[in-house]
Amino acid sequence: MVNLKQHSITSVEWNTIDSSVFAAAGADDGVSQWDLSVESSDVGARADGLKDLPPQLLFLHQGQSEVKEIHWHPQLPGVMISTALSGFNLLGQHR
Incomplete structure (x- = not known):
């Protein structure tokens, strides 16, 4: 299960x-993508391991x-680039 502890945010865009x-990127070594237009009622039944995560x-x-x-x-909508000590990643969004 994913652990969403509170850590320092290093970048937001x-x-x-x-x-x-x-x-957002954080000191927990994570990169996350959030959509504030999603409401709890928009989400159907979620798997057991995901039901504790915010929609x-x-x-x-x-x-x-x-x-x-x-x-x-x-130039590529939905693609994020993250930089870290371990290198950089290209992360794509599919909707």
């Missing part, structure tokens, strides 16, 4: 195409160490 979506959480990546920045790609 709003999506330039969808004003309700933002990406606004669209994506969570925990494969890097010491994530410092997250940015939306300027």
Whole structure:
């Protein structure tokens, strides 16, 4: 199960195409994508391991160490780029 402990946020960036979506990186070595337009009633039955997660959480990546920045790609809508001590990742969004 995913652990959403409180940690320092190292980077936040709003999506330039969808004003309700933002990406965040944190000291917990995670990169997350959130959609603030999603409401609890929008979500159907969730699997047991996911029912404790907020419905606004669209994506969570925990494969890097010491994530410092997250940015939306300027030419590829829905693609995020994260930089970390362990390298950089391209993370895509599918809707």
